[in-house]
Amino acid sequence: MSVSASEKTYQAYDPVLHDTETLEVNLGPQHPSTHGVFRMNVKLEGERILSLKPVMGYLHRNHEQIAENMSYLGSMPYTDRLDYFNSMSNNFAYALAVEKLAKIEIPERGEYIRVIMAELTRLVNHVAAIGFLLNDLGAFFTPVLYAFREREKILDVFEETAGSRMMCNYFRFGGVKRDLPEGTLDRIKKIVQEFPPFLDEFEALLTKNEILCMRCQNVGVLPYELALNASITGPMARASGVNYDIRKVDGYSIYKRFKFQIPLGKVGDVYDRYMIRILEMRQSLKILEQAVKEIPAGPVLNPKYVAQAKAPRNFKPPKGEAYGRVEAPKGELGFYLVSDGSAQPWRYHVRAPSFINLTVLEDLCLGHKVADAVIILGSIDIVLGEVDH
Amino acid sequence: MNPQDVKAKLEAQFPAIEIKIVNQGLAIKPEDLRRVAEFLKESDEFKMNYLSCITAVDYLDSLESVYNLYSVDKRIGPIFLKVRVPRSNPKIPSLFDLYRGAEYQEREAYDMMGIVYEGHPDLRRIFMWEGFEGHPLRKDYIPEDEDVLEWQDVEWLERHGVKVPEEYKEFARQLKESGKEARAERPKAAAE
Numbered sequence: 001m002s003v004s005a006s007e008k009t010y011q012a013y014d015p016v017l018h019d020t021e022t023l024e025v026n027l028g029p030q031h032p033s034t035h036g037v038f039r040m041n042v043k044l045e046g047e048r049i050l051s052l053k054p055v056m057g058y059l060h061r062n063h064e065q066i067a068e069n070m071s072y073l074g075s076m077p078y079t080d081r082l083d084y085f086n087s088m089s090n091n092f093a094y095a096l097a098v099e100k101l102a103k104i105e106i107p108e109r110g111e112y113i114r115v116i117m118a119e120l121t122r123l124v125n126h127v128a129a130i131g132f133l134l135n136d137l138g139a140f141f142t143p144v145l146y147a148f149r150e151r152e153k154i155l156d157v158f159e160e161t162a163g164s165r166m167m168c169n170y171f172r173f174g175g176v177k178r179d180l181p182e183g184t185l186d187r188i189k190k191i192v193q194e195f196p197p198f199l200d201e202f203e204a205l206l207t208k209n210e211i212l213c214m215r216c217q218n219v220g221v222l223p224y225e226l227a228l229n230a231s232i233t234g235p236m237a238r239a240s241g242v243n244y245d246i247r248k249v250d251g252y253s254i255y256k257r258f259k260f261q262i263p264l265g266k267v268g269d270v271y272d273r274y275m276i277r278i279l280e281m282r283q284s285l286k287i288l289e290q291a292v293k294e295i296p297a298g299p300v301l302n303p304k305y306v307a308q309a310k311a312p313r314n315f316k317p318p319k320g321e322a323y324g325r326v327e328a329p330k331g332e333l334g335f336y337l338v339s340d341g342s343a344q345p346w347r348y349h350v351r352a353p354s355f356i357n358l359t360v361l362e363d364l365c366l367g368h369k370v371a372d373a374v375i376i377l378g379s380i381d382i383v384l385g386e387v388d389h
Numbered sequence: 390m391n392p393q394d395v396k397a398k399l400e401a402q403f404p405a406i407e408i409k410i411v412n413q414g415l416a417i418k419p420e421d422l423r424r425v426a427e428f429l430k431e432s433d434e435f436k437m438n439y440l441s442c443i444t445a446v447d448y449l450d451s452l453e454s455v456y457n458l459y460s461v462d463k464r465i466g467p468i469f470l471k472v473r474v475p476r477s478n479p480k481i482p483s484l485f486d487l488y489r490g491a492e493y494q495e496r497e498a499y500d501m502m503g504i505v506y507e508g509h510p511d512l513r514r515i516f517m518w519e520g521f522e523g524h525p526l527r528k529d530y531i532p533e534d535e536d537v538l539e540w541q542d543v544e545w546l547e548r549h550g551v552k553v554p555e556e557y558k559e560f561a562r563q564l565k566e567s568g569k570e571a572r573a574e575r576p577k578a579a580a581e
Contacts (some may be wrong), residue, residue, distance in 0.1 A: 057516035062525055064501070231490025244439070244461045282469055312531060323411050323442070323457060329468065336444050336455065351446040359493050388516060 022050060022115045029058050036131065036384030047369045049208035052362045056355075059388035067348040069164075072098055075348070077169040082350060083386040084166055085128060088121040088158070089328040091171035096252060097332070097335035098173050098325030100319035103191045105302055110175030112295040116188065117161075117170065118326070119284040119291070120154050123195065126235075126277040126284075127151055127202075129381040133274060134206065136378035137215055138268065143206065150198050152360035153191055160184055173315070174302030185292060199281060207275070216271035220364040220376035223268060230359045234331025238382060239276045240268030246327035257294075258287045271378040313343050321347075330354045330381055350389060354382040390465055395435075402428055414455065414469030419481045419499055422472050430459060431466065436460045438466060440484065443494035445502035447528045452479045452504055474504065483508040501526040540565040 028039040034081040043050040051350050067075035079094045080087035092114060093155035099106070106114075125224065131147030155165040160181050162170035167178035206212055215342050222232070227240040237244060245262045266271030305330075308315045319341045325334035331353025338347035365373045392415055399415070403424065409416040417425055431438040437458040446453045451473045459466030467568050472481055483506035484491045495506040496515040503524035506512060514521060523530050538546075540561045543553050 055517070057514075061514040065526055109434065123467075228438055229489045230492075231488065231494075241459060249464050302466060321414075323469075325441070332441060334442055334457075336442065336457075337448055347444075347446045349442075351442040351444075355497075356490060359490060 005079060006024060021045075025370075027370070029055075032295050033379065035382055036172065037389075038382070038384055038387070040377070042373065044370065046048070047371075049365050049368055049370065049373060052365045052373065054358055054361055056358075056384075056387055059384050061389070063350065063389040064348050068345055071312040071343050072315055072317070072345060073173065073308075077167065080167040081385055082171055082352065082389075083328065083330065083354070083383045085383055086121045086125050086329050087166060087168045088117040088170060089326060089333060091168065092118050092253075093324055093328065093333040094335050095171040095173055095324075096326060097322050097337050098317065100322035100324050101320060101337055101339055102173065102315075104305060105172045106175050106253075107299045107302060108296050109179075109298040110300040110302070112291055113176050113236040113300060114171065114179060114253055114256065115258075116247070116288060116295070117158075117168075117176075117342050118289075118292050119288050120157065120191075122186070122284045122329045123281055124151050125381075126281050128205075129329075129378075130274060130277055133270075133375065133378040133381075134212075135191065136375045137212065143202075144197075146202060146205075150195065153194075157184060157191070159189055160187075172301055172305065173308065174305035175300045179300045185295070188288070189292055190384075192285055192292065194286055196282070199278065203278060212274075213271065215372075215375060216274060216379075217268045217269055218267070219368060219372050220379060221269045222360060222364055226360060226363060227268065232331070232351070232360060233353055234327070234329070234357070235276045236273055236331065236357055238280075239265035239272035241265060246325060246332055252326060255287075258290050260284075260286050262282065270375055273379040273381075316341060316343050325351070328353055330383070330386070331357060350386075352389065354380065354388040355387045355389075358382060358387065390468055395468055398434070399425060401427070402432075405574070410470060414471045416471045416473065419472050419474055422470065423482050423484070423487075425470065426458075427457070430487060435465075435468075436462045437466065439466075440488040440490045441467065442499060443484075443491055445498040445504050445526075446472075447502060448528065449528060451475055452502060454481050454498060454504055454526075456484070466502065479504045480507055482506070483512075485509050500524070503527060537561075537564070544560055 023044045025042050025044055026039055027042055028034040029037045039055040041053040041055055063078065067078060068260050076094060078092040083214060118338050127147040127150055131144035134217035135141060158168055161184055162168035162177065222236070224241045224242045227237045227242050233244070241264050243262060243264055246252065248262060260283045263276055263283065265276050271320065317339045318338055321335045321338045323334055325332050331350065333353055334351035336351065337345050338348040340346040361377065364376045392410050392413055396410060396415060398406060400406060406421055407418060416483060429435045431527055437460050439459045439461045441459050442457040444455050448456060453473045455469055456470040458468045458470065473479055481504055483495055485495065485508060493515060495509050496512060498504050498515040499506060499512055500516055503525055538557050540563050543561045546553050
C-alpha cells in the first residue's frame with residue numbers, strides 16, 4: 001500500500017489554474033451510480049465540482065402518516081421497507097421504541113435471537129455496501145457477486161426463521177415472532193466459521209489493491225468536527241474518529257454482555273469508510289460467536305403479549321412518548337413515538353441514518369472530480385427507501 | 390439524564406427562564422431555545438455536542454418541535470427540548486449554525502409540519518415538490534382522493550375509447566362545477 005502515490009492524485013482545488021466555463025449537470029435521478037432514484041444537481045468547472053445540491057423525495061410515500069393511521073403492530077412490516085437491505089434492524093428499532101412506551105419485557109432467548117439477527121443483518125449490509133462501492137469504482141460486478149454469494153447464505157437463514165429473505169417482519173413487541181427452527185443455529189454457526197476466510201479472501205483482493213488505494217485514499221475526507229456537528233452516525237462517523245457506537249453507549253438489549261471493540265478511522269476518507277466496514281464485520285462475527293454459544297432455552301415472546309400479536313387493535317400503550325434507537329448498519333436508527341392512549345400512534349417519526357448522513361455530501365465532494373462524487377456517495381451507503389421515508 | 394437536574398441547572402444559569410417538565414422533556418419558550426442549546430452545547434458539564442434528532446408534533450392547538458441532544462464526549466443523554474408555538478404563527482429560531490445536523494431535519498419538519506425555522510439559510514421543501522400546497526403531517530391535512538373520477542379523468546378515458554358510466558360522469562361534472570377538489574376523509578384520532 002503506497003500512501004504517497006495516492007496523495008499525488010488529489011490536489012486542492014485552485015480556480016486560477018482551471019479557468020473554464022461552469023456547467024450545470026444533473027446526476028440522476030435515473031442513474032445506476034445514485035443507488036436508486038436520487039438526483040445530484042452539480043455545478044462543474046471542467047471536471048471539478050463547484051457545488052452539489054442533492055434532490056430527494058422521488059420515493060416519498062409519507063411513511064409517517066401511513067403509520068399514524070395504523071395500529072402499532074400494523075406498521076411493523078412497513079418498517080421493513082425503510083431500509084430494505086436491513087429489515088431486521090429496522091424492526092429492532094421500532095420494537096424497542098414501542099417496548100419503551102408500553103414498558104414491555106423481553107424473555108432471555110428472545111433477546112439473544114434479536115442480537116443474532118441484528119448482527120447477521122450488519123454482515124449483509126456491510127458486505128453488500130462494499131460490493132457496490134467497488135461497482136462504483138468500476139470493478140463491474142465481480143466484487144458484488146462475491147459479496148452476494150455470502151449474503152445469500154445469511155438470507156437463507158432469514159428465510160427459514162422469518163419466512164422471507166428481505167422483508168422479514170420478524171420482531172414482535174415483547175420478543176420475536178417464532179423460535180428458530182431446528183438446525184438453524186448450526187447453520188448460523190457454520191456461517192460464523194466460514195465468514196472470516198471469505199473476508200480474508202475479499203481483503204486479499206481489495207485492501208491493498210493499488211487502484212482502490214489511489215481512488216479512495218484522501219478522497220471525500222470528513223473531518224472529526226464536521227462529522228460530529230452534522231450528526232453523522234454509523235461507520236461513516238467512526239471512520240472520521242468519532243467514538244460513538246450506540247451498542248456500547250446505550251447498551252440496549254443485551255449488548256453489554258458481549259465483548260467487542262469499536263474500530264475507528266484516522267483520516268475519514270472513502271478508504272477509511274471501506275476499512276471500517278470490514279473491521280466492523282469482524283467484530284460482528286465476534287458477537288455472533290458469543291451469542292450462538294450462550295443462547296439459552298426458553299420462550300421467545302413475552303407470554304403476556306402473545307395474544308396481542310393476534311389482535312393488534314387491542315394493543316393500546318399508555319399516554320406518553322418514547323424515543324428508541326439502535327445502532328443500525330448505516331448509523332443511528334431511531335423511532336420517536338407519541339401515544340395518546342389509543343390503538344394508533346399520535347405521532348410516529350423515523351430518524352433515518354442515511355438521510356441525515358447525506359447532509360455532508362456537498363462538503364465531501366467540493367473540489368473533487370465527478371467520478372469521485374460517485375464513489376463518495378457510494379461510501380456514504382444510502383438506501384433511498386430510508387432517505388425518502 | 391434526569392430532567393429535574395437539567396432543569397435546576399438551567400434555572401441557575403438563566404434566572405428568568407420558564408421551564409416545564411413534560412414526559413421527560415423540558416418545555417421551553419421559542420425565544421429561549423438558542424441560548425439554552427448554546428449553553429448545553431458549550432458548557433463543560435453537559436457538552437451536548439450531538440443533536441440526534443429534530444422532529445415536529447401536531448397537538449391540534451399548537452405545534453411542537455422536539456430536539457434530542459446527546460453528548461458524544463461524556464456519553465450522557467438524551468435531553469429532550471420541546472418548543473411549542475401557536476398554529477397561526479409557527480416560528481422557531483433555527484439551530485443551523487450551532488448544529489449542521491439540523492439542516493435537513495429542519496427542512497423536513499418545515500415540509501411536513503409547516504414550522505418555519507428562522508435563520509435557516511435554505512428552508513425549502515425536501516420531500517414534496519416545489520409548489521405543493523399544505524403540510525402533509527398536520528392532523529388537519531386531507532389528502533386528495535385518488536379513487537374519485539374527476540372531470541379530466543373522464544375526458545381522458547373517453548378519448549381513449551372507455552365508456553364511463555353516467556353516474557360517475559354526473560358526479561365528476563358536479564365536482565367540476567362546484568370548483569372543489571375530491572378529498573378523502575382521514576380517520577379521526579383522539580386529541581392529546
